[in-house]
Structures are given as C-alpha cells and as structure tokens.
Amino acid sequence: MITAATPVLSFVFFLLWINALPPLASMICGERWSRPLDGGRLWRDQQPIFGPHKTIRGLIASLLGGTLVAPLIGLTWWLGGACALLAMGGDLLSSFIKRRRTLSSGTEIVILDQLFEALFPTLLFALITNLSWWQMTAILLLFIVIAYWSSRFWHFIIFRPPLKNYPRQIRSTVRLREWRACHTPLARWQTFFNMTSFFTDLVVLAPLFKLTGLYEKGVANALNIQVVKKTFHFPALPEAFDQFRILFLSDLHLDGIESLTDTLIDSLRDIEVDLCLIGGDIRMQTYGPIAPCIRHLRRLLPHIQSQDGILGVLGNHDCLExxxxFEETGLIMLINESWPIERNGEHIWIVGVDDPHFYKMANAEAAFRDVPAQAFTVFLAHSPEAYQEASQCNANLYLCGHTHGGQICLPNQRPIFTNSRAPRYTASGSWQYQKMTGYTSRGAGASSIPLRFHCPGEITLITLAKGDGILQAYSK
Incomplete structure (x- = not known):
C-alpha cells in the first residue's frame, strides 16, 4: 500500500491520472470508438442522460489506466481499477445533474465537475487505508483546485478557437503547438526544450563555426541573396497570362539577421511584377514575440511593386494568431483558400494551404473548393510536403520553400539535411511530379543559425509562358 508519508499527494496524482485519461483518449483517437455511454438516449425530460462526451472509450481508458498505474504508487491493481470505476461513476453523476438542469455537454460548473469524481474513490481509498478526515479533505481540496485549472487549460487553450472564424479543424495537438508557438511567456522553456535548436545552435554548429572563424563568413553568405529568374511553360495557361510575372519570396525570417530587410529592399528596388507570393516563415524563431518580424514586414512590403497585390501562406514558424x-500590413493570407487573378476576362487561381510540415493542417481539397474545374492553378504551400494532394487536385504549378535548399550544403550545393518528409528531389529548384511542375525556393533568410554555406538565399522571379518549352533558369 501507499507509504504513510505520501498518501495524500500520491492519491491526488492517481485521481488526476484516471480522470485525465478520457480526454486524452479523445485527443488520440479522435472520432474512433466514441460511442456515448447512454447510447444517445434521452431521459424523461427529453434531455440526454449523460451527453455525447461520456463514452465507452473513456470508461475503458480510465479503467485500464487506473489498473496499470496503481501498483506503481503502491496500490493493488484491483483497488486502482475500483477507484477508476468510482471516479467515472462520479463524473457520470455530475453530467446527469447538469443534463437535468438543461446544461449542454461541456458546460463547466466549478466544484460540481470535480467533486464526485474525487469523492467516491477517496471514500473507498480511506476505507481501505484508514485515512484521517483531514487527509481526505486535503485530497479533495487539492484535486478540485488542480483539476479546475487543468480543465481551464484544456478547454480554453487546447480546444478553444483562438480567432473569430477559426479556419482550422480544431485538433488538440495543433492547438497545443499554437499555444507553445504564440505565447511569449513560454519562450524560455520552449528554447530549452526545443532540442533540435539546442543541438544545432548551442552544441554543434554555432561553436564549430565560431571556433573555425567561419561564423562571420556564414552570415555574409546569408546576406548574399541572388535573384533567380525562371520561366515555366504551360499549354493550359490562359492567353491573357502569357508572360505573367510572379515574385516568389519564401522563408524570409526577417528578424533573424539585422540587416536582412535592408538587403531585400535593395534587391527589390528595380523589380516590377504582376503578383507577389510569400511562402511562409516570416518569423525567425518558432516561439516568442512576433512584433519584431511584423516591424520588418511593414518596412519591406511597400517596396514590393506588384500590380495584383501580395498573397501569402503560413509556415511552420508562423502560428495562426x-x-x-500579417494582413494588417497588406499581406493577404490564404489558409486553405483560393484567390482568383483576372486578365481580360480570363482567370488563374492562386491556391494557398496551411502549413503541411509542423502543424500539418494543409487541406488541398478545401483550398480548391471554389476553384472552377479545368482552371489554371498555382498551388502555394510552405513546404513541398503537400505535393501529392496538390497533384490529385490537378494543380499546374506548385511553389514552396521551407527546406532553405539545405542552407548549409556540400560544395556541390547538395543539401545535408532537408527537414522535409517529401522526396529529396523536391528540396531545391525545379522538379516534376506526374503532370504538375514544382519549384522549391532556397528562401531569402536563414533559420536556426543565421549562416549559409554553398547555398545562397534567393529571390525568385517566375514568368508564366503559354505553350510547351524547356525550363529556363539563371541567376543575377
């Protein structure tokens, strides 16, 4: 049994565990095995008996989790299972009372939500272990306080939409990533636990380049941004869009290097285009304040001379908030949406999807919803990882970035790491997948560490041409 010195804290931990398992099971399983315990039946007042959130899956998860974990804290397995059943019974009683008060499923009532699911198993535990009244009271008070604040975090951070007209499917894993990425108070913890950045920035790469005297050269390389010009030929391109010019910018990471914005402004000074597309990752870090990159973006956008405006998508460094x-600066964001461009009564469509890499919320089907059949489409995504979905939707041209072309490459510009689940041939430059043409920019900025070797950053000028032809590319 539990030792005399720790019965209160140990059992509070156990109660939190068995009561957290049903929502955890919901997060992991989604809609699978979500049959409600009441079978959808109504009580005499024509209200649900318990509601749709009380499922067989949750009951089984709590029972199994309680039985397995109980021996780890000194309880017998049968006592752990019995406490789990009693906790679920208390939770059902709370739901039953709320349904009788015509409160919808998910409505929170402080104390009622926590009391019975802790009281019933605590009474059994006290009977078996001879707990004193003060120990029982301490267990209940601690559980109610911790469970209440945990519930608020769960409902108001993990599952609550952060914006009006939230454009994403609400998934707990995505909301947790957004919360970590967009809330400044977590910046220090995020830095510490972001082991990729910790490994590359602090342990290996940064010290290595500083010790070898190459760090400053790497920064200078990152500021040596090339203007890459490409022409893509398409038989299906409307006549009015022959020689249509697109400025494609990706992976700006504007707040990463102090003079990067000035360098970009100088590079864009004499460039006039029909349309500008931005492929995400405007911020340097994946966490912390966004004000610095917004300030840089406000400086940069007025220097982009684009007849049909500036469209963009979110990257894995850009959370939804x-x-x-971004839109206040004049950048039109496409989050699984499409945008028509008109010339002389003819149209092409820009189809932009949410980040397919980290948040994994790219939805090509939703983005193509308003696009007419047989329309010419330019598919804009942060990374090449949505290439199959785009091809299935008959996209003509796929534009993306994210990989930075490797950023630190071998002397033949061969990337060491691509940080992408897509095939390596999509990591940089032009590529073809089935009938779809793709282009992956090396990006204008640098992330993780502000260095580039054998992989210069780029600004891409794309010309759409009518007819068949060979891809043409050169650098200036």
Missing part, C-alpha cells in the same frame, strides 16, 4: 497582424 499571427495571420491578422
């Missing part, structure tokens, strides 16, 4: 700030 940043979208309104």
């Amino acid at each position: 940043m979208a309104p700030d």
Whole structure:
C-alpha cells in the first residue's frame, strides 16, 4: 500500500491520472470508438442522460489506466481499477445533474465537475487505508483546485478557437503547438526544450563555426541573396497570362539577421511584377514575440511593386494568431483558400494551404473548393510536403520553400539535411511530379543559425509562358 508519508499527494496524482485519461483518449483517437455511454438516449425530460462526451472509450481508458498505474504508487491493481470505476461513476453523476438542469455537454460548473469524481474513490481509498478526515479533505481540496485549472487549460487553450472564424479543424495537438508557438511567456522553456535548436545552435554548429572563424563568413553568405529568374511553360495557361510575372519570396525570417530587410529592399528596388507570393516563415524563431518580424514586414512590403497585390501562406514558424497582424500590413493570407487573378476576362487561381510540415493542417481539397474545374492553378504551400494532394487536385504549378535548399550544403550545393518528409528531389529548384511542375525556393533568410554555406538565399522571379518549352533558369 501507499507509504504513510505520501498518501495524500500520491492519491491526488492517481485521481488526476484516471480522470485525465478520457480526454486524452479523445485527443488520440479522435472520432474512433466514441460511442456515448447512454447510447444517445434521452431521459424523461427529453434531455440526454449523460451527453455525447461520456463514452465507452473513456470508461475503458480510465479503467485500464487506473489498473496499470496503481501498483506503481503502491496500490493493488484491483483497488486502482475500483477507484477508476468510482471516479467515472462520479463524473457520470455530475453530467446527469447538469443534463437535468438543461446544461449542454461541456458546460463547466466549478466544484460540481470535480467533486464526485474525487469523492467516491477517496471514500473507498480511506476505507481501505484508514485515512484521517483531514487527509481526505486535503485530497479533495487539492484535486478540485488542480483539476479546475487543468480543465481551464484544456478547454480554453487546447480546444478553444483562438480567432473569430477559426479556419482550422480544431485538433488538440495543433492547438497545443499554437499555444507553445504564440505565447511569449513560454519562450524560455520552449528554447530549452526545443532540442533540435539546442543541438544545432548551442552544441554543434554555432561553436564549430565560431571556433573555425567561419561564423562571420556564414552570415555574409546569408546576406548574399541572388535573384533567380525562371520561366515555366504551360499549354493550359490562359492567353491573357502569357508572360505573367510572379515574385516568389519564401522563408524570409526577417528578424533573424539585422540587416536582412535592408538587403531585400535593395534587391527589390528595380523589380516590377504582376503578383507577389510569400511562402511562409516570416518569423525567425518558432516561439516568442512576433512584433519584431511584423516591424520588418511593414518596412519591406511597400517596396514590393506588384500590380495584383501580395498573397501569402503560413509556415511552420508562423502560428495562426499571427495571420491578422500579417494582413494588417497588406499581406493577404490564404489558409486553405483560393484567390482568383483576372486578365481580360480570363482567370488563374492562386491556391494557398496551411502549413503541411509542423502543424500539418494543409487541406488541398478545401483550398480548391471554389476553384472552377479545368482552371489554371498555382498551388502555394510552405513546404513541398503537400505535393501529392496538390497533384490529385490537378494543380499546374506548385511553389514552396521551407527546406532553405539545405542552407548549409556540400560544395556541390547538395543539401545535408532537408527537414522535409517529401522526396529529396523536391528540396531545391525545379522538379516534376506526374503532370504538375514544382519549384522549391532556397528562401531569402536563414533559420536556426543565421549562416549559409554553398547555398545562397534567393529571390525568385517566375514568368508564366503559354505553350510547351524547356525550363529556363539563371541567376543575377
């Protein structure tokens, strides 16, 4: 049994565990095995008996989890299972009371939500272990306080939409990533636990380049941005869009290197285009304040001379809460949406999807919803990882970035790491997948560490041409 010195804290931990398992099972399983315990039946008041959130899956998860974990804290397995059943019974009683008060499923009532699911198993535990009244009271009070604040975190951070007209499917894993990425108070913890950045920045690469005297050269390389010009030929391109010019910018990471914005402004000074597309990752870090990159973006955008405006998508460094700030600067964000461009009564469509790499919320089907059949489409994504979905939707041209072309490459510009689940041939430059043409930019900025070797950053000028032809590319 539990030792005399730790019965209160140990059992509070156990109660939190068995009561957290049903929502955890919901997060992991989604809609699978979500049959409600009441079978959808109504009580005499024509209200649900318990509601749709009380499922057989949750009951089984709590029972199994309680039985397995109980021996780890000194309880017998049968006592752990019995406490789990009693906790679920208390939770059902709370739901039953709320349904009788015509409160919808998910409505929170402080104390009622926590009391019975802790009281019933605590009474059994006290009977078996001879707990004192003060120990029982301490267990209940601690559980109610911790469970209440945990519930608020769960409902108001993990599952609550952060924006009006939230454009994403609400998934707990995505909301947790957004919360970590967009809330400044977590910046220090995020830095510490972001082991990829910790490994590359602090342990290996940064010290290595500083010790060898190459760090400053790497920064200078990152500021040596090339203007890459490419022409893509398409038989299906409408006549009015022959020689249509697109400025494609990706992976700006504007707040990563102090003079990067000035360098970009100088590079864009004499460039006039029909349309500008931005492929995400405007911020340097994946966490922390967004104000610095917004300030740089406000400086940069007025220097982009684009007849049909500036469209963009979110990258894995750009959480959803940043979208309104981006749009206030004049950047039109496409989050699984499409945007028509008109010339002389003819149209092409820009189809932009949410980040397919980290948040994994790219939805090509939703983005193509308003696009007419047989329309010419330019598919804009942060990374090449949505290439199959785009091809299935008959996209003509796929534009993306994210890989930085490797950023630190071998002397033949061969990337060491691509940080992408897509095939390596999509990591940089032009590529073909089935009938779809693709282009992956090396990006204008640098992330992780602000260095580039054998992989210069780029600004891409794309010309759409009518007819068949060979891809043409050169650098200036």
